[in-house]
Amino acid sequence: xxxxxxxxxxxxxxFYAGPQFDGNGNWMDSEESAKFFxxxxxxxxxxxxRERQGFAGGEQDTNSEVIAESFxxxxxYVMGRRMADGGEIPWGEEPPFRAPVxxxxxxxxxxxxxxxxxxxxxxxxxxxxxxxxARAVAGGKDVAVAGGGSLVRQVLKAGLLDELExxxxxxxxxxxxxxxxxxLDLGDREGIELTPTRVLATPQVTHIRYAVRGxxxxxxxxxxxxxxxxxTTN
Amino acid sequence: xxxxxxxxxxxxxxFYAGPQFDGNGNWMDSEESAKFFxxxxxxxxxxxxRERQGFAGGEQDTNSEVIAESFxxxxxYVMGRRMADGGEIPWGEEPPFRAPVxxxxxxxxxxxxxxxxxxxxxxxxxxxxxxxxARAVAGGKDVAVAGGGSLVRQVLKAGLLDELExxxxxxxxxxxxxxxxxxLDLGDREGIELTPTRVLATPQVTHIRYAVRGxxxxxxxxxxxxxxxxxTTN
Numbered sequence: 105x106x107x108x109x110x111x112x113x114x115x116x117x118x119f120y121a122g123p124q125f126d127g128n129g130n131w132m133d134s135e136e137s138a139k140f141f142x143x144x145x146x147x148x149x150x151x152x153x154r155e156r157q158g159f160a161g162g163e164q165d166t167n168s169e170v171i172a173e174s175f176x177x178x179x180x181y182v183m184g185r186r187m188a189d190g191g192e193i194p195w196g197e198e199p200p201f202r203a204p205v206x207x208x209x210x211x212x213x214x215x216x217x218x219x220x221x222x223x224x225x226x227x228x229x230x231x232x233x234x235x236x237x238a239r240a241v242a243g244g245k246d247v248a249v250a251g252g253g254s255l256v257r258q259v260l261k262a263g264l265l266d267e268l269e270x271x272x273x274x275x276x277x278x279x280x281x282x283x284x285x286x287x288l289d290l291g292d293r294e295g296i297e298l299t300p301t302r303v304l305a306t307p308q309v310t311h312i313r314y315a316v317r318g319x320x321x322x323x324x325x326x327x328x329x330x331x332x333x334x335x336t337t338n
Numbered sequence: 339x340x341x342x343x344x345x346x347x348x349x350x351x352x353f354y355a356g357p358q359f360d361g362n363g364n365w366m367d368s369e370e371s372a373k374f375f376x377x378x379x380x381x382x383x384x385x386x387x388r389e390r391q392g393f394a395g396g397e398q399d400t401n402s403e404v405i406a407e408s409f410x411x412x413x414x415y416v417m418g419r420r421m422a423d424g425g426e427i428p429w430g431e432e433p434p435f436r437a438p439v440x441x442x443x444x445x446x447x448x449x450x451x452x453x454x455x456x457x458x459x460x461x462x463x464x465x466x467x468x469x470x471x472a473r474a475v476a477g478g479k480d481v482a483v484a485g486g487g488s489l490v491r492q493v494l495k496a497g498l499l500d501e502l503e504x505x506x507x508x509x510x511x512x513x514x515x516x517x518x519x520x521x522l523d524l525g526d527r528e529g530i531e532l533t534p535t536r537v538l539a540t541p542q543v544t545h546i547r548y549a550v551r552g553x554x555x556x557x558x559x560x561x562x563x564x565x566x567x568x569x570t571t572n
Contacts, residue, residue, distance in 0.1 A: 297509050307533065307534065310534055
């Protein structure tokens with residue numbers, strides 16, 4: 105059964121990149137990218153990631169298996185416009201996805217066909233539509249939200265996410281772009297309850313996979329003597 | 339050898355409590371406490387925590403073992419003033435620490451002796467002094483930073499922390515008090531590097547223990563082809 109999944113590399117303090125690049129100079133020299141490359145280093149060093157990018161070498165380890173599994177599980181992708189724009193040139197003629205990608209954007213644009221099975225379809229009627237279009241062509245595999253972080257947050261906020269895997273990198277970055285920013289529209293006695301379904305520990309990164317259960321009231325439970333919260337379905 | 343340790347329960351999005359209580363009404367009915375009790379529920383349900391509070395029952399499980407180990411390793415505590423004030427009445431005549439506690443405060447106050455080995459010493463010359471006073475009486479056991487979160491952050495910022503254990507609770511809370519707030523004084527190409535030394539997965543919480551390695555520059559490492567950052571000692 106198709107699940108909607110997302111995975112993101114974050115620092116211990118929750119950042120997936122530095123503060124957003126202001127457009128002056130080169131993104132590769134920005135604080136945004138310096139922090140982005142720190143939290144994604146575990147991936148860029150992994151054989152499975154490098155193979156998809158056409159790079160030689162890399163580590164054959166648990167981290168590489170996590171990436172291979174992630175690529176293998178995705179039948180289609182949903183992606184934010186900024187990530188798609190940023191990747192267009194570096195990904196080249198054979199992007200690493202090898203599956204249809206649906207880009208959430210306000211700007212209409214013709215579908216872009218690339219080699220190796222990757223295509224980019226530009227969706228202008230919202231994130232839910234992009235997820236549905238991806239689901240329709242996923243062939244029973246998962247719909248993977250490729251990023252960036254703000255799109256993952258939108259999908260979570262809309263109640264569309266079934267599974268979230270965080271790759272928690274052991275560094276504190278202090279400032280930057282956070283996956284969990286203040287626009288989730290949670291009530292002041294409400295949380296989004298998750299269930300950890302798999303934890304993999306490596307020296308470079310801790311992989312924690314969660315099933316998303318849904319929004320639930322935070323009930324005062326007599327300091328643990330009473331029951332837990334009622335969880336509404338997602 | 340005495341280590342300086344800290345442990346804190348946080349949500350997946352990094353909150354250890356809701357937004358700070360404004361003093362109107364009862365703290366127990368506040369958003370701050372609703373979120374605090376959600377992230378500490380795993381502890382309040384554990385037998386080892388309940389025994390220290392004089393409560394019956396509780397779960398005898400991995401979470402309880404984590405708490406017992408934490409209490410057992412601490413020879414002295416350092417604590418923030420707000421936490422000490424908030425606990426003074428509920429902890430009663432036999433607080434759960436059973437060791438000397440050094441409270442970082444601006445307000446001089448006479449030492450408070452309680453039953454079971456707990457004392458509260460009020461330290462007005464800063465967090466480093468409180469850590470040193472605690473170290474002197476820890477008897478070779480660890481100095482544990484008991485909280486709250488802002489004191490843990492101060493100790494980390496000052497380079498005094500050797501080990502940090504996060505108890506990551508599977509809930510997204512959206513707003514509140516964050517352990518890692520924006521006042522760590524990190525440069526825009528700098529992080530605090532950690533090393534995960536133990537990860538314990540349970541359905542209620544993921545315990546991740548880190549050794550704190552110290553501040554290090556974020557060097558652009560040719561997308562993983564080059565080496566890692568140089569780590570300065572803590």
